[in-house]
Amino acid sequence: xxxxxxxxxxxxxxxxxxxxxxxxxxxxxxxxxxxxxxxxxxxxxxxxxxxxxxxxxxxxxxxxxxxxxxxxxxxxxxxxxxxxxxxxxxxxxxxxxxxxxxxxxxxxxxxxxxxxxxxxxxxxxxxxxxxxxxxxxxxxxxxxxxxxxxxxxxxxxxxxxxxxxxxxxxxxxxxxxxxxxxxxxxxxxxxxxxxxxxxxxxxxxxxxxxxxxxxxxxxxxx
Numbered sequence: 001x002x003x004x005x006x007x008x009x010x011x012x013x014x015x016x017x018x019x020x021x022x023x024x025x026x027x028x029x030x031x032x033x034x035x036x037x038x039x040x041x042x043x044x045x046x047x048x049x050x051x052x053x054x055x056x057x058x059x060x061x062x063x064x065x066x067x068x069x070x071x072x073x074x075x076x077x078x079x080x081x082x083x084x085x086x087x088x089x090x091x092x093x094x095x096x097x098x099x100x101x102x103x104x105x106x107x108x109x110x111x112x113x114x115x116x117x118x119x120x121x122x123x124x125x126x127x128x129x130x131x132x133x134x135x136x137x138x139x140x141x142x143x144x145x146x147x148x149x150x151x152x153x154x155x156x157x158x159x160x161x162x163x164x165x166x167x168x169x170x171x172x173x174x175x176x177x178x179x180x181x182x183x184x185x186x187x188x189x190x191x192x193x194x195x196x197x198x199x200x201x202x203x204x205x206x207x208x209x210x211x212x213x214x215x216x217x218x219x220x221x222x
Contacts, residue, residue, distance in 0.1 A: 012049065019042045019046065022042070023039065025091075026038045026091065029091075030091060033103075034090065034091065037090070037171070038090075038091070041110075041170050041171075044110065044114075048117050048120075051117075052121075052124065055121065055124055055125055056124065058129065059129045059130070060129045061139040061140045062138065063136040063137065064136075064137050065137055065202070066134055066136045067136065067137075067194065067198035068134040068135045068136065068194075069135070069194050071135060071191040072133055072134050072135075074187045074190065075188065075191055078179075078184045078186075078187045079163065079187075081179055081183060082164040082167055082168060082179050082183070085175060086167050086168055086171035086173045086176035089171060089176065090171035096175030096176075096178075097172050098172045101172065102172055106171075106172055108169050109166050109167070109169025109172075110170060112162055112165055112166040112169060113162075113167075113170065115162060116162035116163050119158065122147055122148040122155065123147075123148055124156075125147070126148055130142065135198050137198070137199075141202070143199075143203055145214075151214060151215065151219045152215055152218070152219055153214050153215070153216055154192055154195070154217050157191060157192060157217060158217040158218075160184070160188060161180070161184065161188060161217075164176070165180060168180060192216060196211070
C-alpha cells in the first residue's frame with residue numbers, strides 16, 4: 001500500500017468520525033428538516049470522496065519542479081472557511097441564514113454540487129496521471145488539451161468555485177457567499193496567475209498557443 005492510499009484511508013476515517021460526531025450533535029439539537037439537510041450533504045460529500053479516490057491515477061514520473069507558492073493552502077483554507085461558517089450559520093447561529101428561500105435554495109445547492117462533481121470528474125479523468133493538486137510539472141510532461149480542457153484551461157478551479165457556492169446554498173447562508181467572494185475568488189485568481197506563469201515558463205509557445213485558443217474558466221468569455 002503506497003503513501004497516497006494510506007493518506008486517503010486516513011482522511012476517509014477522519015471524515016467518517018467527524019460525520020458520526022456531527023450526526024449525533026445534529027440529531028440531539030436540530031429540527032428534523034435541518035438534520036436531514038446535514039445528513040444529505042455528508043452523504044453526497046462522502047460519495048464523491050470515494051469516487052474521486054477511485055478515479056485518481058498515480059503519476060508515471062516524479063514531479064520535476066513545484067511552483068505552488070502556497071496557492072494550494074490558500075485555496076484550501078479559504079474553502080474550509082466557507083464550509084465552517086456555513087455549517088455554524090445553519091446549525092447554530094443563523095447570522096445570515098436565508099430562511100425565506102428554503103427549501104428551494106437548498107435544493108439548488110445540491111444541484112450545483114452535482115454539476116460541480118460532474119465537472120471535476122471530467123477534469124480529473126482528462127488529466128489522468130498528470131493530475132496534481134499543487135502547481136507542478138512532471139519529468140515527462142504533456143500538455144492536456146482534450147475533453148473539458150479543449151474549451152477551458154482551469155476546470156478544476158471552476159469546480160472549486162462551484163463547490164463553495166453549492167455549500168453556501170445547501171446551508172442557506174448569504175454570509176458564506178460573501179466569504180466566497182472575498183476569500184475564495186481571490187485565491188482562485190491568484191492560483192490561476194501563478195499556474196499560467198509557471199506553465200508558460202516550462203511549456204513556452206505550446207502553452208501560449210493553447211491560451212490563445214481557450215478561455216480560463218468560462219467558455220467564450222473569460
